[in-house]
Amino acid sequence: MSEVESTDGRVLADRYRLGEVLGKGGMGTVWRAVDETLGRTVAVKELRFPGNVDEDEKQRLVTRTLREAKATARIRNTGAITVFDVVKEDDRPWIVMELVExxxxxxxxxxxxxxxxxxxxxxxxxxxxxxxxxxxxxxxxxxxxxxxxxxxxxxxxxxxxxxxxxxxxxxxxxxxxxxxxxxxxxxxxxxxxxxxxxxxxxxxxxxxxxxxxxxxxxxxxxxxxxxxxxxxxxxxxxxxxxxxxxxxxxxxxxxxxxxxxxxxxxxxxxxxxxxxxxxxxxxxxxERPVAPPTSDARTVVLKVDPQPTPTDAPPATRAAAADQxxxxxxxxxVRKAAAAKMPAKPAASAAAPEPGAPVPPPAPPRASLTDVVPRRTMVIVAxxxxxxxxxxxxxxxxxxSGGGDGGNGSAAKPGAKTSASTSASASASASGGSQDSKGGGTDDGKSPSTPSGSASAPTTPATSAPAGFYPFHDTEGFSIALPNGWKRVGDNGYGSGSKFRGSDGRELLVDVTHSPGPSALGAWQHDSKTKGPGIPGYQQIAVVKADYRSYDAADWEYKRDSGGTQVHILSRGFVTDAHHGYAIVFTTPADAWTSDSNTKALATFFATFKPAK
CATH class of the missing domain: 1.10.510.10 (Transferase(Phosphotransferase) domain 1)
Known part of the structure; x- marks a missing residue:
């Protein structure tokens, strides 16, 4: 937490009083604030410098922030954020803009x-x-x-x-x-x-x-x-x-x-x-009207003309035909407009057709690259x-910060949150909200098969990484210890969280949401029933409450097919505060699930994870 973030109620430019933090990114923090002059709630984006940056890099980041404000202010459209002001404090620009809840x-x-x-x-x-x-x-x-x-x-x-x-x-x-x-x-x-x-x-x-x-x-x-x-x-x-x-x-x-x-x-x-x-x-x-159900259980067979005319087709069919x-x-x-914009191309050898002569058919569409280039050549080209x-x-x-889609290490990340208290990207499946961590049971009556020693963690995060692991500090604010050699390879596919992978094929995804739901267990039960059946080779093992520190937490454990092999997945979802919910998702080859290395890895993940403040 920066010195600025620890100062509650700070007033910028004798006008904007800072409130709660709405979101964080690699280069900035977004605050809810009150414009005390006009009496309205606004969003304020603060530029934060990462550690160990020189003066040239700081100036580049300041220029980039001012360009964001300038670009946004030039756009006159209700679908764009409205910029109200830019103030300078602590030799940094702060952008004041409308708050979109x-x-x-x-x-x-x-x-x-x-x-x-x-x-x-x-x-x-x-x-x-x-x-x-x-x-x-x-x-x-x-x-x-x-x-x-x-x-x-x-x-x-x-x-x-x-x-x-x-x-x-x-x-x-x-x-x-x-x-x-x-x-x-x-x-x-x-x-x-x-x-x-x-x-x-x-x-x-x-x-x-x-x-x-x-x-x-x-x-x-x-x-x-x-x-x-x-x-x-x-x-x-x-x-x-x-x-x-x-x-x-x-x-x-x-x-x-x-x-x-x-x-x-x-x-x-x-x-x-x-x-x-x-x-x-x-x-x-x-919108398509939904036909009311029949009043009894008899099967009704409708005889439909395979090519109905516009006058005798059923209403739903006529509506579909009209849409088509x-x-x-x-x-x-669209095609006519595109054709009109295309420059005329000279004929390769044939003379232009005489007036009234038949127009030659259009050239067939170009073949795909793999149709004209052998796949082996494509591999070399790639x-x-x-x-x-x-x-x-x-x-x-x-x-x-190591890969992904730019959501976690880019200075642009806070922009996704600049005008909404809940606009930080994350997985709702990781979320919960109830403080009742008692109870338990699996959704299908089975017991979880978590490796021994990995199902729980100390009530407070470990202060250092154990031998064979190194600490990773994410720009979303959380930290966790990873096995040596593991690297960040992306995010959750939507611009938030971090995905890590080792050379042995094991993976870890740490996902985050800033809008936790009412129950971690309820979220996993819902996802296991609605999304689980659509997962290739899905085999549910357990959906159960988890005893994890003081958090409302739950585990969703299952197997699935991945590239011809079977993998075992444990997803632990939990909530740390009103604006932070997480999922620690560990994936490993199924036949190695109970190995000592997996037991140690899971225990270390859960013990060393430290949420954002």
Whole structure:
């Protein structure tokens, strides 16, 4: 905790009285504050310098913070945060902005599950509108991802702002036309899962790069995971550049817009107008009425004409046909607009056709890369790309404290929380809230099979790492001891938490939420029933209360298939205070679950974990 954070009620510029901490990131803290001059609640973002930085680096961070305020203030859109003031205290800038009460989109996805295509399209339209306003002002966001989208609580917004308002935040790494870059040479900043292919290749980005990130965000909104997540920055960026987007099982009518935004060639990617047409079609589609159940248990067989005419088709069929027609019309408009923008290409050898001559059919679509290049060659190419990326990825490692999507080590992290007390990204599955830690029992009547000695920990965290382990201090504020050789390889896929991996394949995820739920056990029981059946090879072992210090805690233990092998997973969720809930998720090969090394690892994780203050 910094000296500033320990000072309750501090007043900035004789006007802004600081209250509770809303969120923390690698380079900043966001406070709830009261503007005593106007009598309103605001959010104040404080720039914090990490340890051991020189004066040049401090100046770069100050410039970056001022650029965030400048970029945000230039955007006139209700979907962007409003900046009220910038004050200077302790030789650092403090940004004063509106407070949006709510949670991030990444929180909503984890806590409530993926969005429906219609809701995702509604969110996408707001973000698209903000991006268009930013691009018209010469600003690229460069960090569009679920943790940087805020969903306001209904009833918390001032009159006229709209219930359920959607806000795009965190312009901390925005690029502004006319301003010199404040990013270190060769450094690639942002979340690898949401970085466009052209940025991954080191090319100068334009507005299409933000639209690609919007497509990745929409994919994550409906599928519950980003389109590219290979566990490490290098592997993820390589996939972004070389691999096609994976299958979408939940996107439905939104799939066409997502595919159009995730086209790797920025020149062929959907533009603002094209994306607007497709998203509007999905967002404005009428809700499907649910047919009432029959009054008895008899089976009713309906004979349906396989090709009903518009006049004799059932109402639901006609509505579906109308939706499909509107979608086709939108697609046709997008393709015509794209064709109109394409420059004319000279014929290779044939002369132009005479007037009235038959028009030759359009050229077939280009084959995928793997259709024209052998897969073995692709592997060689990918390896070359990885080597070329190493210099760039070093920048990611520096910016993200060891990897991931930039949510934990980037100066932009606090922006996801600047205007919401609950907008820090985390897993609700890790959360609880009740202080009643008594009771127990498993959800399926089985006893947990946790290795001996690992089910509990001392009532206070251990003060040092044991032999064979080293302390890791995360920018989210927590710390934990890890086995020597283990490295941070990413986050939870939504921009928060930290994932670690050892050379033996074992993994640890420490997830965090700033909006704990009412019960850790209840959260695991809900997830085990709703999400468990969808996990490949899922075999539940136990869902049980855990005796862990004084926290409301619970364990969810199960086995699953992973890459042809079976792994054993223990997820311990618990709450440390009103704004911090965690999950310590340990994954190991199933046949090694009861080994001495696993027993020691789990005992050390639980004993040395220290939450943020």
């Amino acid at each position: 709510g949670r991030s989109l990444s929180d909503a996805i984890r806590e409530d599950g993926p969005l429906t295509p219609k809701r995702a399209a509604e969110v996408g339209l707001v973000i698209l509108d903000v991006l268009k306003a930013a691009h018209n002002a010469g600003i690229l966001h460069r960090d569009v991802k679920p943790s940087n989208v805020l969903l306001a609580d209904r009833g918390s917004e001032p009159e006229g702002r709209g219930a359920g308002r959607v806000v795009l935040s965190d312009f901390g790494i925005a690029q502004i036309d006319g301003d010199p870059s404040v990013t270190s040479t060769g450094m690639l900043v942002g979340a690898p899962s949401y970085i466009s292919p052209e940025r991954a290749r080191g090319q100068k980005p334009g507005p299409p790069a933000d639209l690609w990130s919007l497509g990745a965000l929409l994919f994550a909104s409906v599928e519950g995971r980003p389109p590219y997540d290979k566990g490490s920055a290098i592997a993820t960026l390589t996939a972004v550049m070389t691999e096609p987007v994976g299958p979408m099982t939940n996107a439905g009518p939104l799939a066409e817009a997502i595919k159009g935004l995730l086209v790797k060639d920025p020149a062929q990617r959907l533009d603002h107008d094209g994306a607007y047409a497709l998203l509007s079609t999905v967002a404005h589609a009428p 027609a509107r979608l086709r019309d939108a697609l046709r408009s 390896a070359a790309i990885v080597i070329a990326l190493l210099g760039t990825v070093i920048g990611i490692a520096l910016a993200n």
